[in-house]
Amino acid sequence: MADHEPGQYIGVRLTINGELVYRHYSLSDTPNGKSYRISIKREEQGQVSRHFHDVLQPGDILELLPPAGDLTLIEGDEPLLLASGGVGQTPLLPMARHALSLGRQVIYLHAALDADHQAFKGELEALKSEYPQHLKAVRIHERGNEAEHIGRIDRSLLAHYLPDLKTRCYFVGPQGFMTAINSALSELGVDEDRRHFEHFGPSRPLEAA
Ligand SMILES: Cc1cc2nc3c(=O)[nH]c(=O)nc-3n(C[C@H](O)[C@H](O)[C@H](O)COP(=O)(O)OP(=O)(O)OC[C@H]3O[C@@H](n4cnc5c(N)ncnc54)[C@H](O)[C@@H]3O)c2cc1C
The missing domain is CATH 3.40.50.80 (Nucleotide-binding domain of ferredoxin-NADP reductase (FNR) module)
Incomplete structure (x- = not known):
C-alpha cells in the first residue's frame, strides 16, 4: 500500500460503457498499511457515483492512482x-x-x-x-x-x-x-x-x- 496522510484522496480510473473516466475520492479512514476506505455519495445523475453504488460488487478490481492532496494536518499544538x-x-x-x-x-x-x-x-x-x-x-x-x-x-x-x-x-x-x-x-x-x-x-x- 502506498502510504497516505489523513486528509488526502486517491484517484480511481474506470471504464464505463467504453468511456475512460477519472474521479477523486478522499480517503475516509486513517492510514493502516492494509487497506484504503473511500465513502461515496450517490448523485442521482452522477456517472461514477452511481456506478459505484449500483454496478460494482465486492471482489471487483479497481484501478487506483496514488494518494495525493494538500489538505493535511499542519503540525502544531493549536486547536x-x-x-x-x-x-x-x-x-x-x-x-x-x-x-x-x-x-x-x-x-x-x-x-x-x-x-x-x-x-x-x-x-x-x-x-x-x-x-x-x-x-x-x-x-x-x-x-x-x-x-x-x-x-x-x-x-x-x-x-x-x-x-x-x-x-x-x-x-x-x-x-x-x-x-x-x-x-x-x-x-x-x-x-x-x-x-x-x-x-x-x-x-x-x-x-x-
Ligand atoms: C479532492 C476531491 C475529493 C473528493 N472526495 C469525495 C468523497 O470523499 N466522496 C464523494 O462522494 N465525492 C468526492 N468527491 C467528488 C467526486 O470526485 C465526484 O465528483 C462525485 O462522485 C460525482 O461524480 P459522478 O461521476 O457521480 O457525477 P458526474 O457525472 O461527474 O456529475 C457531477 C454532478 O452533476 C450532476 N449531473 C450529472 N449529470 C446531470 C444531468 N444530466 N442533469 C443534472 N445534473 C447532472 C450530478 O448529479 C452530479 O451532482 C471528491 C472530489 C475531489 C476533487
Whole structure:
C-alpha cells in the first residue's frame, strides 16, 4: 500500500460503457498499511457515483492512482476547527482521528440536511467516547430535532465554537458552504493562512461563488 496522510484522496480510473473516466475520492479512514476506505455519495445523475453504488460488487478490481492532496494536518499544538457540509466530511474525519491521537483539541462541526442524511454517526460517537476531553462534535441540521443546532453554520455559530484566533480551521463542503464559512472566519479575525479548504469539484476562488 502506498502510504497516505489523513486528509488526502486517491484517484480511481474506470471504464464505463467504453468511456475512460477519472474521479477523486478522499480517503475516509486513517492510514493502516492494509487497506484504503473511500465513502461515496450517490448523485442521482452522477456517472461514477452511481456506478459505484449500483454496478460494482465486492471482489471487483479497481484501478487506483496514488494518494495525493494538500489538505493535511499542519503540525502544531493549536486547536482545530473542522467544519464539513454533507459528503465533505470524508477528509475531515480521519484528520480528526489523527489529531485526537496526537492530543490536540478538535471542534468538529458537521452540517447535514437531517439525521437521515448524516453519515458516520457511529464513528463520531465512538470518537467522542474515546476522547471526551479533547473532542467537541456538533451536528447542525437544516431540519428535524436531533441536532445540537437547527439551521446552517453561520458567523455566530462559528464565533461560539471557535476556541481562539490561533485555531487552524479546515472546511470542506458545497461551494456556497465554503464561501460562507471562509468569509465568516475572515470577519471573525482568523488569518487566511489558518483557513484551509478543498474543492470536491472544479476549484474556483471562494469569493467568486
Ligand atoms: C479532492 C476531491 C475529493 C473528493 N472526495 C469525495 C468523497 O470523499 N466522496 C464523494 O462522494 N465525492 C468526492 N468527491 C467528488 C467526486 O470526485 C465526484 O465528483 C462525485 O462522485 C460525482 O461524480 P459522478 O461521476 O457521480 O457525477 P458526474 O457525472 O461527474 O456529475 C457531477 C454532478 O452533476 C450532476 N449531473 C450529472 N449529470 C446531470 C444531468 N444530466 N442533469 C443534472 N445534473 C447532472 C450530478 O448529479 C452530479 O451532482 C471528491 C472530489 C475531489 C476533487
